[in-house]
């Protein structure tokens with residue numbers, strides 16, 4: 001009896017050893033073990049998988065416990081959810097210094113952005129190489145470089161094309177700078193607009209843009225504009241748009257043309273929502289504070305955004321009437337309805353925010369955009385596609401980005417809760433993997449602490465922060481004229497002005513490869529502070 005038990009015990013041990021030794025071993029640089037993968041293509045969960053990452057690629061995905069796992073970095077994923085890294089498909093980045101708000105994308109799981117202009121492309125390229133070399137933390141950037149406008153450009157950084165003969169040479173020069181998307185403005189004459197799209201296609205570059213007033217979404221789609229921003233031109237497309245209504249025939253016809261031509265829509269609802277929030281804010285001061293000033297995400301935002309936004313908010317609230325607010329609310333809701341309807345009909349929607357529009361905050365706003373989609377009636381699984389699968393398809397890179405598959409680039413977000421059940425769970429970020437690099441909870445906390453520390457050097461009242469967005473848009477000369485009669489003796493002035501402010505501005509412009517503008521900032525400073533030795537020395541250095 002006793003002997004028999006021992007024998008049985010030995011057999012059990014032996015067979016366990018046999019089983020273990022039969023299991024193959026898988027090695028990787030990072031292994032995420034026993035995690036639920038969100039399959040964005042099919043809107044399904046694939047439960048309890050081991051994801052093996054080698055270099056910056058996903059090497060293997062296997063059911064949990066099938067293999068022995070060997071890695072220096074094993075992330076225990078049980079009860080957690082893995083989604084592809086998110087894309088913000090409409091941004092206008094411009095850091096004041098260093099990389100100031102780029103890490104915030106990664107902090108919020110946004111591992112890729114499509115940047116649609118206003119930033120010097122040399123700076124973007126500089127960031128890209130620094131990100132690649134792990135010098136700074138930031139997302140994958142696909143950039144348009146300058147915006148293309150017709151005559152009288154709204155932005156100093158724009159490039160003008162208003163003649164057919166300029167189309168090919170100007171696009172050639174942009175493409176020679178390594179841009180990966182062409183951004184068009186509604187001010188371009190329509191025949192030139194169509195020709196820019198034709199030539200971009202020929203050169204293999206995707207397009208994105210606003211639509212000229214004498215075109216509508218149907219004609220823009222037929223011309224092949226790859227993505228329509230802000231639902232631009234929808235008012236010329238739906239005959240009853242002004243009454244915030246559309247017929248089933250009309251919207252189905254539009255959807256059909258968009259699908260046939262493979263055109264995406266980037267509605268940027270989160271930017272649209274701002275005006276309707278102003279309406280609520282205008283009711284009473286407390287709501288205003290709640291909606292804007294006490295926003296918990298503001299503390300992570302560069303001061304030059306905050307001061308620009310609060311100035312715009314004041315202007316808007318002075319000029320807008322109650323009727324305007326109501327209209328803004330219904331127009332926001334109508335745009336959301338159109339977006340969800342087009343999605344239901346099979347049109348591909350892209351999640352984009354238009355950060356840094358007023359109170360559209362880097363990173364977190366992308367999650368708010370997804371929430372708008374779902375609040376309007378889109379399913380969470382469709383909403384996820386707009387920030388993962390569709391961006392990859394738009395860039396023709398769906399063989400390596402936008403979903404979780406073997407040989408795909410390891411841009412991934414680990415969530416504590418299931419986003420297919422509640423889209424807001426995309427905000428419950430446990431950790432982030434970008435380009436095969438793991439950022440643990442501790443790393444993410446450090447990113448946040450570093451951000452707070454670097455922002456603490458600035459105040460919203462500092463003159464350079466106060467004028468920076470204006471400078472970026474219009475240039476130093478224009479801003480200098482605007483503040484020509486500045487009264488520095490006024491203690492109640494809206495902003496503080498010290499000699500180091502414009503020195504700091506100059507340094508930021510120089511870092512952004514805007515050398516002429518940097519010099520202009522110093523010259524202006526010398527006018528305000530003729531005795532400032534630092535400014536004198538810096539100017540001398542630049543002239544030599």
Ligand SMILES: [Zn+2]
Pocket residue numbers: 090091092116354
């Ligand atoms: Zn934009």
